Amino acid sequence: MGAVENPSYNKEYRIPGEAKEILKSLASKWEDVADASSLQVIPLKGAMTNEVFQIKWLTKTENVSHKVLVRIYGEGVEVFFDRENEIHTFEFISKQGQGPRLLGRFSNGRIEEFIHARTLSACDLRDPDMSALIAAKMKEFHGLEMPGPKNISLWDRLRNWLKTAKRLCTPEEAKAYRLDSIEEEISLLEKELSGDRSIGFCHNDLQYGNIMIDEETRAITIIDYEYASYNPIAFDIANHFCEMTADYHTDTPHILDYSKYPGLEERQRFIRVYLSSLGGQPSDNEVEQLLENVEKYKLASHLFWGLWGIISEHVNEIDFDYMEYARQRFEQYWLRKPALLGSLGTNVDVVLADGNYPV
Numbered sequence: 001m002g003a004v005e006n007p008s009y010n011k012e013y014r015i016p017g018e019a020k021e022i023l024k025s026l027a028s029k030w031e032d033v034a035d036a037s038s039l040q041v042i043p044l045k046g047a048m049t050n051e052v053f054q055i056k057w058l059t060k061t062e063n064v065s066h067k068v069l070v071r072i073y074g075e076g077v078e079v080f081f082d083r084e085n086e087i088h089t090f091e092f093i094s095k096q097g098q099g100p101r102l103l104g105r106f107s108n109g110r111i112e113e114f115i116h117a118r119t120l121s122a123c124d125l126r127d128p129d130m131s132a133l134i135a136a137k138m139k140e141f142h143g144l145e146m147p148g149p150k151n152i153s154l155w156d157r158l159r160n161w162l163k164t165a166k167r168l169c170t171p172e173e174a175k176a177y178r179l180d181s182i183e184e185e186i187s188l189l190e191k192e193l194s195g196d197r198s199i200g201f202c203h204n205d206l207q208y209g210n211i212m213i214d215e216e217t218r219a220i221t222i223i224d225y226e227y228a229s230y231n232p233i234a235f236d237i238a239n240h241f242c243e244m245t246a247d248y249h250t251d252t253p254h255i256l257d258y259s260k261y262p263g264l265e266e267r268q269r270f271i272r273v274y275l276s277s278l279g280g281q282p283s284d285n286e287v288e289q290l291l292e293n294v295e296k297y298k299l300a301s302h303l304f305w306g307l308w309g310i311i312s313e314h315v316n317e318i319d320f321d322y323m324e325y326a327r328q329r330f331e332q333y334w335l336r337k338p339a340l341l342g343s344l345g346t347n348v349d350v351v352l353a354d355g356n357y358p359v
Contacts, residue, residue: 015041015053019070022104022111023055030066032059041070045249050074050226051318054114067114068103076315079164080308081226089225092146099223115221117212122247125208125240126260128269134211135270136277137220138240142200142233143278152199153229154300155190161307162186168314173323177310177330182303185333189300192341193232196293202236203228204304207243234293237274239301241267241294254321256328267291296340302333 015023020039027036040056051072056065073083087110093099100113124130162182166174174180203210204227212221245256262270271290275282309326316322 014043014051014072015055015070016072016106016108018106019072019104019109019111022106023068023070026068026103026111027057027066030057030059032061032064033057033066034060044069050077050109055111069100069112069114070109071112072109074316074318077226077312079311079315080161086226086228089146089228093144093225096144098141098144099221099225115212115223117214117219117221120208120211120213122208122244122249124211124213125244126262126266130213131266131270132273133213133218133220134206134240135273137211137222138203138206138236139274139277141203141222142236144201146201146230150199150230152231154231154235154304155186157229158186158300158303158307159183161304161311165307165310168311173310177306177326178334179310182307185303185337188341189296189303193234193293193296193300196232196234198233198290198293199230200233200236201228202231202233204231204236204239206236206240207246207248209248232293232297234290235297235300237271237290238294238297239304241270242298242301242305252321254325254328256325256332258332267294299333299337299340302329302336306330306333 023039024036027033027039030036034057036057038057040058042054042056044052044054051074053070053072055068055070058065087102087105090099090110091102094101100115102110103113104111120130125134162179165177166179169177169179203222203225205224206222210222210224212223213219214221241262244262245258245260247253247257268287268291271287271294272282275286275290306326306329309322309329312318312320313322313326
């Protein structure tokens with residue numbers, strides 16, 4: 001997940017020696033760097049899968065510096081995705097001009113080009129102009145022709161994560177989070193959504209920290225592809241809408257505010273921009289069908305990140321209340337399921353707008 005700068009302390013000791021050698025080699029190729037060995041390390045806050053650092057070298061020109069990004073992989077997160085696949089995805093997307101370049105790899109991380117753009121904040125996602133830019137960029141991302149089979153990963157991934165969560169949990173945790181009933185829920189959702197044929201290459205983690213904007217050109221860049229795979233596009237959009245309830249840069253980054261979930265008009269506007277961004281005007285029926293699917297895939301998003309939270313609690317050392325985060329995602333699943341798998345009517349949207357949820 002994404003990150004923002006926190007220059008309050010230098011954690012150079014956190015950078016492995018292997019990475020420092022690559023960094024020194026990179027810097028020695030820049031003639032204006034004063035000292036290739038003298039690097040500033042700035043931790044970037046908000047990442048929950050990896051540790052991320054900005055690396056800076058001062059140059060012979062006053063107030064000018066070279067920057068790169070160092071990503072140190074989180075402990076045990078290989079249970080979530082195949083690291084080699086993620087690197088291949090990273091390199092492919094980079095070649096398409098869609099993200100940062102890969103500058104070097106070391107045993108437990110990599111070095112990336114530093115993008116001179118601003119990482120979005122939580123409130124940016126609700127800004128209509130910004131949201132339209134994100135919708136158009138998401139449509140472009142979904143059209144990437146990734147090499148290999150175009151198989152949906154969502155349902156297999158949910159089942160694999162459920163097995164892992166059950167293996168790592170205590171019996172008390174498994175009972176509290178109703179894990180024994182989740183297998184049936186996954187099958188129910190898969191069956192309910194089996195008619196959806198709109199598949200694309202999805203990011204699957206489009207929270208604000210993974211979206212950057214160049215303030216001058218207004219160009220959007222999507223970063224961090226750990227969870228990226230072919231999936232129903234409605235799942236990716238649903239996941240993005242759910243992320244509007246989060247702010248990972250507060251004193252309680254694990255707390256979600258579901259009153260911030262976008263209302264009906266906001267969702268319709270996003271989907272209309274998404275469908276029309278490559279030309280043409282979608283019919284009202286196309287907009288309504290995608291909107292309905294997005295709302296149902298919201299349930300899959302809750303299961304996805306609920307299981308992620310439980311597993312993360314047991315494998316990741318990053319300071320974040322993963323179990324409370326998981327509890328909220330599962331709670332939303334059970335609260336929203338009756339309305340979303342029944343009839344999707346205006347009464348649901350009134351409830352959402354009020355921030356009150358049926359039990």
